[in-house]
Amino acid sequence: MIRLREVTRCFHLGEQRVMGLDAVDLEVAAGEYLSVMGPSGSGKSTLLNVLGLLDAPDAGEYWLNSEPTAGLDEVRRAALRSRHIGFVFQSYHLIPRLTALENIELPMLLAGIEPGERRRRSAELVERLSLGDRVAHRPAELSGGQRQRVAIARAMVMRPALLLADEPTGNLDSHSGAEVVELLEELNGEGLTLLVVTHDVALGARAPRTLRMLDGRIIADSAQGGAA
Amino acid sequence: MRAADAVALWFGALRGHRSRSLMLLLAIGIGVLAVILLTGLVEGARSFVLDEFSLLGRNTLIVLPGRKETTGAVPPLTGLAPRDLTLQDAQAVARLPAVRRVAPLQAGLIEVSSAGRSREAFVLGTSRSFFALRQLDVSQGQMLPELPLEQAEAVCVIGTTLRRELFGSRPALGEWLRAGDRRFRVIGILEERGESLGMDFAELLVIPVASAQALFNREGLFRLFAEVRGPAQLEPGKRQILALIKERHEGEEDVTLISQDSMLAAFDDILGALGLALAGIAAVSLLVAGVLIMNVTWIAVSQRTGEIGLLKALGATPAQVRLLFVGEAGLLALAGGLAGLALGELLLWLARLLWDLPLAAPAWARAGALLLAFGVALLFAWLPASRAARLEPVAALRPPGAR
Numbered sequence: 147m148i149r150l151r152e153v154t155r156c157f158h159l160g161e162q163r164v165m166g167l168d169a170v171d172l173e174v175a176a177g178e179y180l181s182v183m184g185p186s187g188s189g190k191s192t193l194l195n196v197l198g199l200l201d202a203p204d205a206g207e208y209w210l211n212s213e214p215t216a217g218l219d220e221v222r223r224a225a226l227r228s229r230h231i232g233f234v235f236q237s238y239h240l241i242p243r244l245t246a247l248e249n250i251e252l253p254m255l256l257a258g259i260e261p262g263e264r265r266r267r268s269a270e271l272v273e274r275l276s277l278g279d280r281v282a283h284r285p286a287e288l289s290g291g292q293r294q295r296v297a298i299a300r301a302m303v304m305r306p307a308l309l310l311a312d313e314p315t316g317n318l319d320s321h322s323g324a325e326v327v328e329l330l331e332e333l334n335g336e337g338l339t340l341l342v343v344t345h346d347v348a349l350g351a352r353a354p355r356t357l358r359m360l361d362g363r364i365i366a367d368s369a370q371g372g373a374a
Numbered sequence: 375m376r377a378a379d380a381v382a383l384w385f386g387a388l389r390g391h392r393s394r395s396l397m398l399l400l401a402i403g404i405g406v407l408a409v410i411l412l413t414g415l416v417e418g419a420r421s422f423v424l425d426e427f428s429l430l431g432r433n434t435l436i437v438l439p440g441r442k443e444t445t446g447a448v449p450p451l452t453g454l455a456p457r458d459l460t461l462q463d464a465q466a467v468a469r470l471p472a473v474r475r476v477a478p479l480q481a482g483l484i485e486v487s488s489a490g491r492s493r494e495a496f497v498l499g500t501s502r503s504f505f506a507l508r509q510l511d512v513s514q515g516q517m518l519p520e521l522p523l524e525q526a527e528a529v530c531v532i533g534t535t536l537r538r539e540l541f542g543s544r545p546a547l548g549e550w551l552r553a554g555d556r557r558f559r560v561i562g563i564l565e566e567r568g569e570s571l572g573m574d575f576a577e578l579l580v581i582p583v584a585s586a587q588a589l590f591n592r593e594g595l596f597r598l599f600a601e602v603r604g605p606a607q608l609e610p611g612k613r614q615i616l617a618l619i620k621e622r623h624e625g626e627e628d629v630t631l632i633s634q635d636s637m638l639a640a641f642d643d644i645l646g647a648l649g650l651a652l653a654g655i656a657a658v659s660l661l662v663a664g665v666l667i668m669n670v671t672w673i674a675v676s677q678r679t680g681e682i683g684l685l686k687a688l689g690a691t692p693a694q695v696r697l698l699f700v701g702e703a704g705l706l707a708l709a710g711g712l713a714g715l716a717l718g719e720l721l722l723w724l725a726r727l728l729w730d731l732p733l734a735a736p737a738w739a740r741a742g743a744l745l746l747a748f749g750v751a752l753l754f755a756w757l758p759a760s761r762a763a764r765l766e767p768v769a770a771l772r773p774p775g776a777r
Contacts, residue, residue, distance in 0.1 A: 200687060201768040221691045228689020239684045239771070243390030253688040255379045304689070 147308065147339050148174040148197060153206030155192050155362075165362035166192030167203065172357075172364065174341070176307065179334045180369075181342045181350040184359035190343045191312060193359065197341065198231050198310045199223045211307065228257050232301030234330075236313035238293045240285040240300075246292075247272070247281040250299045257304065271299040275329065291322025298329060302338075309333065311342045315349060327352065375694055384701045394670055395706060401667070402710030402747050403717065405660035409743035410718025410735045412656045416649035418722075418733030423641045425732070432605055433474075434507060436632040437467070437598035437615060457623045458594025461523045461583065466618055467600055472611035477504035477599040478523060480586035486579055488540040488551040495536055495579045497553060499586020507599050510575070515547045515562030518582055526584040530558035535576035537563050553579060554589050608633060653739060657746060663710075664750035667703050671758040675699065682762050683770025692763035699759035700752055707751030711744045 150173075155166040166189050174180065182190045195201035196208065199215060202223075208215045210230060215223070233239075240249045247268060254264045272281050275295045285293055294314060301309055311330060315323035327349060334340040344350050358366035388395040430436075439459045461478060468476040480499035485492055504510070505517045512531060521527055530551070537546045537560075546560045558581055567575045587593060602611035612631050620627045675682070682695055722733045 195768045198687065200683075200771065201766070221693070224686065224689050224691040227687060233687045235771070239680065239687075241681055241684070243386055248386075252685075255383070256375055256685065256688055256690045256694060258375050258379075260376070300688070 147176040147178070147211065148172065149207075149209040149212075150196075151207045153196060153203045153208055155196060155201065155203045165189070167196060167206075168362035169206065170362070170364055172367075174339060176339055177334070177337050178355060179331065179340045179342075179353050180355040180357060181344060181353035182357045182359060183344060183347070183350040184365075186345075188359040189362040190359050192362070194310050194312055194341070194343050197308075198233060199227050228253065228304060230306050230308055232304065232306040232309040234294070234297050234301050234309065234311040234314045236316035238285070238290075238297045238317075240293055240296060242285050245282050245284055246277060246288065246296045249285070249296055250281075250303055253300060253304045267303055268299070271303060275299050289322065290318045291325055294318060294322070294326050295329065298326070298333075302333065306338070308339045308341070311340070313344055313346075314342065315344070315346065323349075375697075380697060380701060381705075383698060384705045387698070387702050388706060391674065394674065398663075398667055398670055398703075398706045399710040399713065401663040402660070402707050402751065403714035405656070405663040406711045406714030406743045406747050407718045407721075408659045409653060409656035409739055409746075410715055411721060412652040413649060413739035414718065414722045414733045414735035416645060416652055417736050417739075418725075418731050420642070420645040420649065421732045421734075423645065424638060430634045430637075431507070431509070431601065432634055433602045433608065434634065435600045435602065435608070435611060435615065437600060437619075438630040438632065439594060439597070440628060440630065457626065457628055459598055459629065460593060460595065461587075463619065463622055464595065464598055465523060466622060467598065467615055470611070470614045470618060472602050472607040472614050474601045474603045475503040475506065476601075477501050477507050478583045479504070479596045479599065480583050480590065480592065481596045482586070482590045482592075484554045484579075484589065486536070486540065486551055486553045488549065489544075491540050491542075493536075493539055495553070496573070496577055497579045497581060497586060497589065498573075499581050499583040499589070501583055503601075504580075504599065507601050510567065511565050512562035513565040515560070517562055518580060519561075521582055521584075524584050525582070526588055527582050528556065528558050528585065529561045529582070531562035531564055531578075531580040532560055533564045533574070533576040533578040534566055535574075536579060553581070556585070556589055558585070608635075653742075656743075660743070660746050660750055663747070664754040667707070667751050668754035668758060671699060671703055671755045672761075674702075675758045675762040678762075679765060679770045682765050683767050683772075686765070686767035687771060695765075696756075696759045696763040699762050700755045703751040703755030703759075704748060707747045708744075711747035714747075715740060715744060 150170055152169045152171060153167050154169050157164045157166055170193065182193060184190050192201065196203055199210070210226060215226065218226070241252070244252070250268045250271065251264050254267065272278060275298065277292065277295055277299065280288055280292055285296070288296065309330070314326055314330065318326060330340055330342070331352070342349065342353060350356055356368045357364050437459065439457070464476050464478040467473055477500050482497055483494055484497050486495040500518070501523060502518045502520050515531070518531060519527065519529065530553070532546065540546070540551060541549065546563065549560050550557050551560060564575050564578060564580070581589070600611065600615060602608050612633070615631065616627055616629070619629050685695055718735065722735060725731060725733045
């Protein structure tokens, strides 16, 4: 599913050079559920962005579904994101002027899927995520848990193989947070590869495989039993 | 992305940012409105002038005493004033082969009174041919009688305003009125025709030319209207008249000939240039609207970086992001342009209704204003939209505080 080899990404903060990712190697099989933990600035988000093709590494190679992604232009990367990757963000990133349903359908709109198919797919997810009576509402009229469920529906509507979640419960109370996590895990149970970036130790510990990051390096990978 | 979906997104974005949309709508609307109104006014003035001069008739020449054309040469220091145009000149012109009829004109202001009411009136001394020449008719009574030009007669035809002011509700036909030191019997009332060539027919007192010469004690004619026998006779007519006057005026070609075509051409040139200039000024307001579009689109792009990042994360290509922002601007320009056009047409229509002026924006101005508004919007939105398209998705997604 995912293969990184010596992926490096560095940023310049004034004079200082910060290693977002420092020669990271990583392999993730299809259907895996892993969490990425580590302090702020350890490179978790950079890893997520690189995996999500939102950011391009300075060096190293990244294969997604055995396809090399290095050197792809923005159009091809957008197409890969559209077909293979779903995102869930801490602050939901719903478009406030669109209704929940319109937000869910947005990726299909961008992909040019015709309205009949769009309705079928979104109805399926709305049903499954029990958003039935809320779909005509705008995000401002929804609770945090509902918003995050809408965001998950939006991430799943293109039927991606990989779901990247950045602090998906960070803005939620424990009850809605637990609901969201259960939902994500349920999807993982159906074969979706799930990668969760979090500060939350309890959430991180739920994943069968946990990565710990520090200074742009993966310092622990539970799949390899300790330090990498 | 399907076209219908793109349009739906544009509309959604415009509705979602109401005040911004309204502001741009207004700017573009005013720009288009300015183009429509200004070109409408000029076009109205133009067709007004054209109509006025068309009333003169294609076959009519106006002969003015004196050489009005400027030539390069130093004027001869003869010390002689131009010779008057006389009734004999008029009669001679009337006998030319190319000329069908001639109406001499003597004119002046004089005090007119009847039964205690008096006012100043514009007196026109002419002949019966004048009525045919200017396609003028009477609504009551008759026109001036067919007379030898040098014969005076104490009759007059008056305009409707003059009739009302001198006679009120009393019948005027057959009544006498006093003009200066002479009395004239009213034999006809001119039909309503409004102003033509700066002459308000409703205010006129028309008398035989010889009577006017006596009234003003002046021999020389104000001008001469000559109608040629057909369009083909216009040039020969001009030549013959000039040759005749030269012969009669001791070798001096001391008259000026004006034809409808020459006047029309002059006015058409002036008003055409004026129209273009005003359309240009109005177009500048559209450019200003364009700059506003650019600024507001810049702001929109900055405010909506999060949305742009999200769209990219959801698989939007740079071209799609650009299309969204450019499309919004284009849609606004179209809507604002149409609104401005509709308002402009409405105002012109009201003006036509209220003042009976032929005000109408020409088709090129309507189409041009819309196209310009649209083009300017696309052009000026392109830059900020391209910036949005180039934004790194990861940079765009970062919350503002972390940037």
